[in-house]
Amino acid sequence: MAEVTKSTLxxxxxxxxxxxxxxxxxxxxxxxxxxxxxxxxxxxxxxVHGMDVNQLITDINAYxxxx
Numbered sequence: 001m002a003e004v005t006k007s008t009l010x011x012x013x014x015x016x017x018x019x020x021x022x023x024x025x026x027x028x029x030x031x032x033x034x035x036x037x038x039x040x041x042x043x044x045x046x047x048v049h050g051m052d053v054n055q056l057i058t059d060i061n062a063y064x065x066x067x
Contacts, residue, residue, distance in 0.1 A: 004060050006053055010045060011038030013060065017067065023059050027051055 002016045010032065013020045021032045029049050031037045037045060042060075046053035 002064055004042060004057060004064070006043035006057060007041050009038065010040050010042065013042065014038070017064060019063060019067070020060055023056075023063055027056055027059065 004013050004016065004020075010024070013024075014032070024032050024045075028051060029037075029045055031045075040048075042056060043053045045051075046056055
């Protein structure tokens with residue numbers, strides 16, 4: 001099973017599973033389609049958007065585990 005961490009790039013997370021985009025968007029990260037966001041880590045993007053990176057990682061990994 002794939003798992004993401006704080007240092008996982010958004011582009012890498014989306015390559016693991018495109019469904020991660022919906023989780024990012026539900027959490028307020030609407031820039032998922034922006035080319036520059038692909039090179040940002042989940043931690044960097046979370047800081048920019050004022051999000052709790054730990055909760056985001058938990059949500060994404062739960063999705064990947066239960067898929």
